[in-house]
Amino acid sequence: MSASNQTPLTANPLLLVCMSVLYISYTCPFAQRVWITRNYKGLQEKIELVPINLQNRPAWYKEKLYPENKVPSLEHNGKIIGESLDLIKYVDSNFEGPSLLPNDPAKREFAEELIAYTDTFNKTVFTSFKGDPVKEVEVWKYDITAGRPKLAKWIEVEQLEQEVAELKQVLAEKREQETAMLQLLMRVEQEQRVTEDARISAEQDAAAQRYTVHVLEEKYEKAMASLAEKEKRVVIAESMLEATLQYESGQSKALSSPRYMRILLA
Numbered sequence: 162m163s164a165s166n167q168t169p170l171t172a173n174p175l176l177l178v179c180m181s182v183l184y185i186s187y188t189c190p191f192a193q194r195v196w197i198t199r200n201y202k203g204l205q206e207k208i209e210l211v212p213i214n215l216q217n218r219p220a221w222y223k224e225k226l227y228p229e230n231k232v233p234s235l236e237h238n239g240k241i242i243g244e245s246l247d248l249i250k251y252v253d254s255n256f257e258g259p260s261l262l263p264n265d266p267a268k269r270e271f272a273e274e275l276i277a278y279t280d281t282f283n284k285t286v287f288t289s290f291k292g293d294p295v296k297e298v299e300v301w302k303y304d305i306t307a308g309r310p311k312l313a314k315w316i317e318v319e320q321l322e323q324e325v326a327e328l329k330q331v332l333a334e335k336r337e338q339e340t341a342m343l344q345l346l347m348r349v350e351q352e353q354r355v356t357e358d359a360r361i362s363a364e365q366d367a368a369a370q371r372y373t374v375h376v377l378e379e380k381y382e383k384a385m386a387s388l389a390e391k392e393k394r395v396v397i398a399e400s401m402l403e404a405t406l407q408y409e410s411g412q413s414k415a416l417s418s419p420r421y422m423r424i425l426l427a
């Protein structure tokens with residue numbers, strides 16, 4: 162039910178006669194305790210719940226209904242009443258249903274004392290929860306499970322569920338880490354394979370180059386041997402040429418000698 166545009170029920174006299182309205186916020190503990198009182202007394206048909214959005218309170222709530230502008234408030238018999246503890250007592254004594262307070266006057270007085278102490282107690286508990294325990298009350302030492310086996314079981318189950326949830330979280334994180342490690346390993350392996358391939362190919366290149374060098378060396382040696390052979394032949398040819406030249410020069414000297422000329426002319 163949205164209350165943002167809703168007109169207060171006091172504007173409708175017919176509803177005013179037969180209906181009361183409890184303005185609440187679902188999450189407000191003060192409103193919740195009046196709401197519980199209403200349900201405990203079986204007044205669901207008599208007291209209608211109207212939720213107020215505290216983050217966006219309708220203007221009419223403060224202007225026409227409850228200047229305090231807080232929840233809870235009760236609209237009843239043309240009146241607006243606030244303050245949850247007063248409201249609990251008001252609902253208890255002005256509506257039908259089982260009484261919240263005991264009939265015995267002494268017990269009743271004690272119950273009223275307890276009710277009056279509720280807010281102080283709650284404040285102490287909440288302060289204690291926030292890590293600032295109030296020493297004199299020692300509320301943080303109070304065992305709320307004592308004599309409440311179901312509550313103890315529930316807390317145990319809650320704790321176990323919490324532990325299971327934490328373990329699941331740890332497991333999920335470990336699995337994530339494992340996957341990351343595996344991916345890393347695979348990448349390293351792949352890089353190793355690439356490096357190995359490069360090494361093999363470099364070795365093959367080196368072997369091919371060594372072979373080429375070997376072939377070239379052989380060719381060089383052959384060429385050098387053939388050159389030496391040719392040089393030897395040149396030396397022989399030169400010696401032969403020189404010998405021939407010497408012979409020819411000896412011959413011509415002999416032929417042009419005066420003695421040979423005289424033989425020719427004789």
Ligand SMILES: N[C@@H](CCC(=O)N[C@@H](CS)C(=O)NCC(=O)O)C(=O)O
Pocket residue numbers: 186188189190191192215230231232233243244245246
């Ligand atoms: N003492 C009041 C407290 C009510 C109260 O503080 N209600 C809160 C919501 S839990 C509220 O309406 N806050 C709005 C504001 O303070 O402006 C009671 O017991 O009813």
